[in-house]
Amino acid sequence: MNIILGCPIYPTEDVERVCSALTLLFVSDSSCQETEDGYLMLSSNKRSSLDLVQQYIHALRIIDAARKRVLSNWDGSMISIFFDKQAAYYGKLRIVDETEEDPPLGCIQLEITFEDEAEFDGFLAWLAPPTKDGRVIVG
Numbered sequence: 409m410n411i412i413l414g415c416p417i418y419p420t421e422d423v424e425r426v427c428s429a430l431t432l433l434f435v436s437d438s439s440c441q442e443t444e445d446g447y448l449m450l451s452s453n454k455r456s457s458l459d460l461v462q463q464y465i466h467a468l469r470i471i472d473a474a475r476k477r478v479l480s481n482w483d484g485s486m487i488s489i490f491f492d493k494q495a496a497y498y499g500k501l502r503i504v505d506e507t508e509e510d511p512p513l514g515c516i517q518l519e520i521t522f523e524d525e526a527e528f529d530g531f532l533a534w535l536a537p538p539t540k541d542g543r544v545i546v547g
Contacts, residue, residue, distance in 0.1 A: 409527060411457055414449030415493055415516040423448065429496035430516065433461055455531065461518070462535050464501035471544065475536035477503055485522060490515040 413434045417426050426448050427440035435457045436450045443449070465474045474489075481487045492502040493513040504515050522528040538545045 409453055409455060409523065409531065410521040411452045411454075412449055412519045413451070413516060414447055414519075416514060417442070417446045417448050418514070421513070425497065426493070429493060432496055432499050433464075433491065433501065433516065433518075434458065435460060455534065458518075458535070461501065465536060468501065469542065470503065471536045471539055474503060475532065475538070477505070478532055478536060482528065484525075487520050487522075487528075489518045491518065492516075 411434075413430055413436075415426065415430070417423055423440075423442060430440060430448065430450050434450050434452070436452045438450060438452070440448050440450055465471055477489055478487055481489060488506075490504040490506040492500075492504050492511045493516050494511055495502040496516055497513075504511060506515060520531070522531065
């Protein structure tokens, strides 16, 4: 599993503040890296780097919405999920449908590449397991 979390940095934004927003969603051994074209990113190959995202999804009770977004963005080898950058500044998680929405400060993109479909299935079961009547289906 290869995980990259990143977003563009606009001229009006403070790089440290954007990096802080990224680290509110992502636990990584590495620090924020800024590319020459003004993109800030963090990367990891550990699922545990997404523990905060998983905890937010479960605490906010948006498991079904997260599952739907992950499944709709699965292309057979990778997924992309977008989060509202402005919400992340304030320590909030808001999943964005990138085809329908364009938040004022843009989006943070989470891109995960999987080795195979079994790895994806295990990740999906961990991040957003199936539910029935708002409760996670066990077993």
